[in-house]
Amino acid sequence: MKSRVDIAGITGITEITNSPDSTTGTKIASGRLYGIGVGPGDPELLTLKALRLLKSAAVVAYQAAEDHDSVARSIVAPYLTGEQTEVCFHFPRSLDPQTAKASYDQAIAPIADHLTAGRDVAVLCEGDPLFYGSFMYVFTRLSGQFDTEVVPGVSSPMACASALGVPLSYQNDIFSVLSATLPDAVLAAQLLNADAVVIIKLRRHFAKVREVLDRLGLLSRAKYIERATTTAQRIVAIDQVNADQVPYFSMIVVPSKVQL
Numbered sequence: 504m505k506s507r508v509d510i511a512g513i514t515g516i517t518e519i520t521n522s523p524d525s526t527t528g529t530k531i532a533s534g535r536l537y538g539i540g541v542g543p544g545d546p547e548l549l550t551l552k553a554l555r556l557l558k559s560a561a562v563v564a565y566q567a568a569e570d571h572d573s574v575a576r577s578i579v580a581p582y583l584t585g586e587q588t589e590v591c592f593h594f595p596r597s598l599d600p601q602t603a604k605a606s607y608d609q610a611i612a613p614i615a616d617h618l619t620a621g622r623d624v625a626v627l628c629e630g631d632p633l634f635y636g637s638f639m640y641v642f643t644r645l646s647g648q649f650d651t652e653v654v655p656g657v658s659s660p661m662a663c664a665s666a667l668g669v670p671l672s673y674q675n676d677i678f679s680v681l682s683a684t685l686p687d688a689v690l691a692a693q694l695l696n697a698d699a700v701v702i703i704k705l706r707r708h709f710a711k712v713r714e715v716l717d718r719l720g721l722l723s724r725a726k727y728i729e730r731a732t733t734t735a736q737r738i739v740a741i742d743q744v745n746a747d748q749v750p751y752f753s754m755i756v757v758p759s760k761v762q763l
């Protein structure tokens with residue numbers, strides 16, 4: 504259904520979206536929200552759909568740490584048109600849920616403003632948007648108000664297994680994703696419970712994880728990789744890794760027990 508709209512100075516024919524007007528309950532026209540998975544690092548690992556939607560969006564938004572460039576933006580930099588409005592937002596590291604929640608609301612407010620004004624917004628997310636992705640905080644806040652589409656991306660466990668050249672999981676294998684931030688007792692229990700595992704968010708937790716793997720007799724199966732698929736990719740024997748220099752974009756892969 505098409506309708507004539509005039510929102511924030513934009514007049515034109517715009518597709519009616521599923522955005523309810525909170526005061527009247529009627530639908531208002533607005534831009535579309537896209538969650539774009541940009542893959543693990545290699546710009547060629549973007550899907551064709553992600554590329555098309557990225558190029559056609561009026562606004563491109565991405566999350567970045569306060570003192571860093573956005574990794575997701577750097578992956579798609581070759582494809583940006585130069586004509587798009589860019590929105591960089593920061594998420595807090597607060598552990599207090601109430602403080603964090605309020606900061607998330609504030610961080611994504613500019614995205615909501617662009618959507619309300621009728622502009623499509625492509626929110627970039629490293630890897631896949633709904634797999635430990637920063638886009639999820641945008642999605643939970645805005646997908647109820649604005650027409651939303653999520654474009655899946657190549658996720659880091661798949662990228663790391665491919666770059667390492669290891670078959671990850673077969674047949675009835677139980678495959679687990681563990682965060683290195685978990686207590687070592689939890690890591691140990693989950694490692695024993697699974698046939699194949701990836702361990703993410705290593706950074707300063709690397710030494711603890713390596714010690715747990717060693718204790719469980721899994722060290723010989725475990726493989727370490729950092730910045731998979733980028734030009735800075737490094738694969739290092741796990742006993743050679745300097746625990747003080749493990750970057751955030753690193754992973755340990757413990758492939759399937761049985762390689763058929």
Ligand SMILES: C[S@@+](CC[C@H](N)C(=O)[O-])C[C@H]1O[C@@H](n2cnc3c(N)ncnc32)[C@H](O)[C@@H]1O
Nearest residue numbers: 543630631635658659703704730731751752753
């Ligand atoms: C918050 S999660 C984001 C996952 C992402 N949405 C995905 O689908 O891969 C971040 C963790 O993913 C892993 N990761 C993401 N990209 C990576 C890469 N290119 N190489 C190695 N590990 C990566 C790291 O363990 C990092 O700490």
